[in-house]
Amino acid sequence: MQNSFFSRFTPKEPKFFPMLRELSDLVVQTSALLSESVKHNTPEERVDYYHRIKEKEREADGVAHHIFDQLSTTFITPFDREDIHQLASHMDDVIDAINSCAKRIAIYNPRPIGESGHELCRLIDAGAKLIQQSMPELERFRKDSSTLVSYCNQLHDIENRADDIYEEFITRLFKYETDFVEIIKIKEIMHEMERITDMAEYVSKILKNFIVKYA
């Protein structure tokens, strides 16, 4: 449904903003759990953190599903409905990737996660917070998009830095690790961490699309 015409005359339906914020809060919470989890290296702790993240991931699924339901039954929304759906769905993808990373740590149970893993987690946390801070901007960017643009650019930079850390880690891994199963395990886990920053950057691409389309 196009609402470019009617939306000028009809009060906006504002309930999507709190739901999107709720989802972004869950991005921050799962990210914080992952960051904390990599400091605990017993199999039991790893499984425990994975379960706590899994619970949050189910909660996020519920919120995303609720947004989807509301979109299908709401006549007027602040943006085209498919764009809100895209945004919610990509925030959900960030949480899914965090969950998938925690699962790999729990079931592969590799050696202790080193400093590069902690660094990646700090970047993931920074990205999660940028996503969270972007949500209130959705109500403001039509007047001034500069803050939202800056958050998007920072998410892009974070992805780049994560990529560098990953590649440098892999280079050292190839040089110094001799156990090939350990190489594959930790490579998959670190790769998943790097992929979380890809997913977060994807959210920024959706946000940039909002700016291009609506600003």
Added chain:
Amino acid sequence: MQNSFFSRFTPKEPKFFPMLRELSDLVVQTSALLSESVKHNTPEERVDYYHRIKEKEREADGVAHHIFDQLSTTFITPFDREDIHQLASHMDDVIDAINSCAKRIAIYNPRPIGESGHELCRLIDAGAKLIQQSMPELERFRKDSSTLVSYCNQLHDIENRADDIYEEFITRLFKYETDFVEIIKIKEIMHEMERITDMAEYVSKILKNFIVKYA
């Protein structure tokens, strides 16, 4: 082209529905061939199944191309033309992933595919059938989207279960397999199977977008 206005007064062009169904039938057929193929483990049988899947994949390319051609020359379509294009293109991606999996089995020629591989193939089959069943719903969901929503949710669940099976398989592989080339071979093949369910879930995301946009 937007057809939100004219489409209320003009008879819909219904020929896209049969073509989309044809494409979904090919998803089911290639999926069935893959399922059958993993029960046959000689190099000759593997190559033979790959060739049969390849043939279907070319057929699907033809159908997708035909849809694309028709879209470019049809004035009124039941949905925005780019959405039909997206849907056809993502069904084609499922078939491409099935083809790519069969190719890897044929050319890597790993040890016999085990029970986890069979389980993944059963999930792929179930997903293919859900995609096929979703096609007639495209003519109904504007009145009642509940069936289509349920198919989409099932495709999401299938992807989750496939992910679990894959991860558990990899965990066992890391524990018990000692031949590292065999590890990489089978990991790549199982990963491709898991990716097929990702592609099928992607179709469900497009379908959900139809619901959000048109229901």
Added chain:
Amino acid sequence: MQNSFFSRFTPKEPKFFPMLRELSDLVVQTSALLSESVKHNTPEERVDYYHRIKEKEREADGVAHHIFDQLSTTFITPFDREDIHQLASHMDDVIDAINSCAKRIAIYNPRPIGESGHELCRLIDAGAKLIQQSMPELERFRKDSSTLVSYCNQLHDIENRADDIYEEFITRLFKYETDFVEIIKIKEIMHEMERITDMAEYVSKILKNFIVKYA
């Protein structure tokens, strides 16, 4: 913003075409540097080529950013603004993938890149040129889309051929290479080359979407 109505009466804003061409020129230039780089196998030359590609990649980031800025401030564009954004953003992804491939070669520093790698680079070059040639077609395809369709189909074929070359290379690698770190290194690099052709095919999907939507 929809411009289906106003665009019939307002002169088009043509400045996006030169910027898109500029970006496509950078696709061709980075691709040519990558092709050349794989003929030079000392660590120093590899690092040097990576730096030259990195520089171009930053230049492309600047152009993409400029397109984004202009889109947000231009009232009438030749196409919906989000579509131009998508196109620019996917050309940028091709360049990012080329950069990422060059980085892996520089930091993993594997044995000399063999004939399959050269073949993949020739395909990447051919794809880059097709993207470049597609840009002037954006001003013509509404009258006659056949040339643009043909370029898109060729980009699809290139991706298929790259896929075949990659898989055959991997098969031989599994058979003849015994050093597992070398296997993983070269596999990641060749995989990144194959992924560049995926990204180039993605550009063709966006172009096909233009045809479906605007032709």
